[in-house]
Amino acid sequence: MANTPVFELNDVNYAYRPGEYALRDINVAIAAGERVALLGPNGCGKSTLEKVLAGLIFPAGLVTAFGRPITAQAMRDDAFAIAFRRRVGFVFQNADVQIFCASVLDEIMFGPLALGLPADEARRRAEEIMAFVGIAPLADRMPHHLSGGEKKKVAIAAVLAVNPDVLILDEPTNGLDPRTQRWMLEALAQLAAAGKTIITATHHLDTVSELAERVIVMNETHTIAADGRPADILQDRELLLAANLIDERYHVHLHGDDGHVHIHRHEPGPGRQT
Amino acid sequence: MTHLPSWLSTGEPSPLPSAKRRWRRADYLAKTLADIQKIMAEDMLQTGVAARPGLLQPIEPRVKVVGLVMLLLAVALTASIPALAALHGLLILTALASGIGPKTYLLRVWLPALLFAGLVVLPAIFSWVTPGDPLIFVYRGEWRLGPLALPADLAVTRQGLTAAVMVLLRSAASLGLVMLLVKTTRWPALTKAFQSLGVPAVFVLVLELTYRYLFLFLLLLADFLLGRRSRLVGGESPLDRLEWIGGTLAGFLRLAGEYSREIAAAMTARGFGGAAQPAPAVRPGPGEAVYLAAVIAICFILLGGINLG
Numbered sequence: 001m002a003n004t005p006v007f008e009l010n011d012v013n014y015a016y017r018p019g020e021y022a023l024r025d026i027n028v029a030i031a032a033g034e035r036v037a038l039l040g041p042n043g044c045g046k047s048t049l050e051k052v053l054a055g056l057i058f059p060a061g062l063v064t065a066f067g068r069p070i071t072a073q074a075m076r077d078d079a080f081a082i083a084f085r086r087r088v089g090f091v092f093q094n095a096d097v098q099i100f101c102a103s104v105l106d107e108i109m110f111g112p113l114a115l116g117l118p119a120d121e122a123r124r125r126a127e128e129i130m131a132f133v134g135i136a137p138l139a140d141r142m143p144h145h146l147s148g149g150e151k152k153k154v155a156i157a158a159v160l161a162v163n164p165d166v167l168i169l170d171e172p173t174n175g176l177d178p179r180t181q182r183w184m185l186e187a188l189a190q191l192a193a194a195g196k197t198i199i200t201a202t203h204h205l206d207t208v209s210e211l212a213e214r215v216i217v218m219n220e221t222h223t224i225a226a227d228g229r230p231a232d233i234l235q236d237r238e239l240l241l242a243a244n245l246i247d248e249r250y251h252v253h254l255h256g257d258d259g260h261v262h263i264h265r266h267e268p269g270p271g272r273q274t
Numbered sequence: 275m276t277h278l279p280s281w282l283s284t285g286e287p288s289p290l291p292s293a294k295r296r297w298r299r300a301d302y303l304a305k306t307l308a309d310i311q312k313i314m315a316e317d318m319l320q321t322g323v324a325a326r327p328g329l330l331q332p333i334e335p336r337v338k339v340v341g342l343v344m345l346l347l348a349v350a351l352t353a354s355i356p357a358l359a360a361l362h363g364l365l366i367l368t369a370l371a372s373g374i375g376p377k378t379y380l381l382r383v384w385l386p387a388l389l390f391a392g393l394v395v396l397p398a399i400f401s402w403v404t405p406g407d408p409l410i411f412v413y414r415g416e417w418r419l420g421p422l423a424l425p426a427d428l429a430v431t432r433q434g435l436t437a438a439v440m441v442l443l444r445s446a447a448s449l450g451l452v453m454l455l456v457k458t459t460r461w462p463a464l465t466k467a468f469q470s471l472g473v474p475a476v477f478v479l480v481l482e483l484t485y486r487y488l489f490l491f492l493l494l495l496a497d498f499l500l501g502r503r504s505r506l507v508g509g510e511s512p513l514d515r516l517e518w519i520g521g522t523l524a525g526f527l528r529l530a531g532e533y534s535r536e537i538a539a540a541m542t543a544r545g546f547g548g549a550a551q552p553a554p555a556v557r558p559g560p561g562e563a564v565y566l567a568a569v570i571a572i573c574f575i576l577l578g579g580i581n582l583g
Contacts, residue, residue: 006287017315032287056500066290074293082507083290090504096529097494098501100521114508128279144528162507165287190277195284 004032006166006197007053007065014048014059022048023059024222030199032165035192037211038201039233040218040225041244046201047093049218050168053199054090055081086115089164093171095151096143104130104146104154105139111162125161133157134183149180156187166197173207185210205234205245219243303499303515310496317489323457328372330458335467337562341569342455348573349447355436357576358443364572365450372458383450391445395438399430406433461485487537491530498522 012026022045030036030053038046051057055065058072066087068074075081092098101107105126112122130136133153138146143154152172159167172188173181185207192198200211208215209230217233217240219225225243226233233239240246324331330338352358369379397403400412408429417424456464462482469478502518 004286016311017318020318033284051500054504056504066287068290068292071293073295077293077295078509080291080293082509085504085507087287087290092497092501092504094494094497096525097497098505100498100502100518100525102521111505111507114506114510116508125279125281129282132278132282144525158505160282162505163282163284165284191282194278194282196282197284197287 005029005064005067006032006034007063009052010062012052012059012061012063014045014052014057016048021045021222023052026061026224028216028224028227030197032197033192033195034214035188035198035212036200037208037215037230038199038218039203039205039208039215039243039245040201041203041220044218044220044243045222046203046218047170050090050170050199050201053166054088054168055084056090086162087164088166088168089159089162091152091155091159091167091169091172093174095148095155098155099143099151099158102142103139104135104141104143107143107154108157108161111158115162126157129157129161133160133187149176152176152180152184160191164196166199167191168199170201171203172200173202173204181207203245205240208234217243217245301515303502303519307496307499310492310499313492314489320457321460323373324460326373328458329368330372330454332561333458333565334558334562335459335463336470337558337565338455338459339464339467339471341565342451344569344573345451345576346448348576349444349451352444352576352578353440354576354578355440355443357578358440358447361447361572361576362443362450365447365454369450369454372454374454374457378457379450379453382453383446387442387446387449391442395441398441399434399438401427401429401431401434404431404434404437406431408432409435483537487533490533491526494529495526498526 007028007030009026009028012023013021014023015021026049038049040046048057052059052063053065055070055075058070058075063070065084068080070084075084090098099107101110105123108126108129109119109122112125113119115122117125127136127139130139133156135150135153135157138150138154143151146154152175156169156172167188169188172184176184188198188200188211198211202208202211212230215226215228215230215233216224217226219242226236226239237246240250241248333341349358349361365383366376366379370376401408402425408427409432410430412428412430414427416426459467465478465482468481469475502522
């Protein structure tokens with residue numbers, strides 16, 4: 001399964017304003033079932049690239065998904081757009097922007113009902129996904145009464161309820177407490193084991209090796225600086241420094257062949273070089 | 275953690291159906307999204323114009339505002355059409371020398387002037403509204419439609435045309451002056467200039483905050499629209515769409531309220547007690563003296579000191 005390309009991007013460029021590029025010369029292919037981390041500093045174009053993959057913005061160059069070109073024109077065909085959106089789920093960094101129903105249960109049933117599932121089937125699906133995500137007690141709560149971590153879980157549950165083949169997440173662990181972060185990493189690992197293609201944008205080096213088996217590093221010139229295994233990328237100190245992902249004081253320790261990484265910084269002490 | 279529901283397992287992805295060519299127009303939500311992106315792009319463009327070197331950019335904002343007010347008064351009081359026409363020529367040259375292209379100038383000045391002032395003054399050119407010397411007759415003699423009789427003769431009059439041209443030139447000149455000021459001055463510098471010229475600090479603060487948070491909320495709204503688009507996995511009826519718009523507006527207002535409270539708290543935490551920061555004092559230089567001299571000369575001409583016609 002891991003050889004079929006889900007996405008292929010050729011010579012992709014995107015500018016929000018004339019001359020101000022968010023993406024430059026992006027050439028990349030992502031296979032079915034891959035776990036990919038988009039790593040880069042703030043403002044490098046990670047979120048833009050994810051929006052391109054999610055068919056929300058349309059750059060110059062060729063973007064294909066599941067073998068078909070994804071263009072603004074193609075997405076005007078409702079049947080095509082719906083087929084695409086059923087396959088690709090996108091979790092925004094700000095969960096508030098994608099939660100729009102009156103209660104958590106309504107929010108999670110929105111997708112299954114839109115798929116045309118009968119109400120009882122949609123409800124069963126929503127209850128199962130809420131149990132998986134751990135938000136069953138929140139079913140009747142209004143989304144704006146939830147904490148940031150709970151909203152993020154609701155947003156993920158709402159996207160998962162549609163059962164997309166590809167899950168794209170924008171900074172999923174940002175602003176989450178350690179326990180919710182741990183939950184997020186384990187949930188994504190389970191989803192990957194279930195065959196989902198998972199694309200995650202992050203600038204947290206310490207979670208990359210758990211999130212992904214492939215890392216695409218973007219730099220401040222909005223191009224791809226490197227593409228490889230987490231262990232190789234995280235050991236490349238020059239690359240991480242050049243991409244503004246670490247500063248001079250950071251150290252990366254790699255443990256074993258599984259590429260488990262921990263990263264920490266050494267503060268300079270008296271009479272000590274770092 | 276509970277195990278994954280079995281229906282969430284994914285097999286080999288199936289290919290997408292081919293897209294059919296549709297020529298339907300983008301819906302109003304898509305247009306709203308496009309408009310937001312256009313506004314952001316225009317703002318960046320304007321910031322770029324204000325930051326680049328040009329004729330008006332180096333002039334101290336307070337002096338620029340004073341000059342503008344003088345010119346606006348002169349434009350409002352002048353009775354000379356040739357002087358106003360000459361001013362328009364000068365404004366276009368100044369725009370070009372300040373890095374504002376002719377297309378931008380025409381779109382920002384003449385299009386709204388013709389659309390709004392032009393339409394309003396159009397009836398005034400006819401003899402029914404402004405009697406006077408006829409230039410062109412629309413019809414002559416009496417028109418009768420059953421019991422209704424239209425007044426004898428309908429003509430474009432010299433007096434009406436003169437008045438309409440005067441109003442149109444004044445409106446366009448005023449718009450052109452304001453456009454030059456706004457496009458060649460960075461917004462924070464402009465608001466500080468207003469403050470140092472006596473506009474109440476609270477008013478200036480509201481202007482600054484509005485500008486700052488307008489863009490924040492526009493970006494947020496764009497994300498709301500994209501968030502909705504990303505979750506459209508089934509057909510959507512017009513009623514569903516209206517329901518979404520209602521729910522989103524409510525959610526957006528709630529978020530805006532939350533932001534407002536957070537912003538107020540952040541300002542208080544940083545020592546804000548209701549008074550805006552004083553504008554920094556800047557000493558005008560020779561450039562400002564030349565600018566003011568030019569403004570006074572133009573006002574003199576506009577107010578009839580030199581008869582252009």
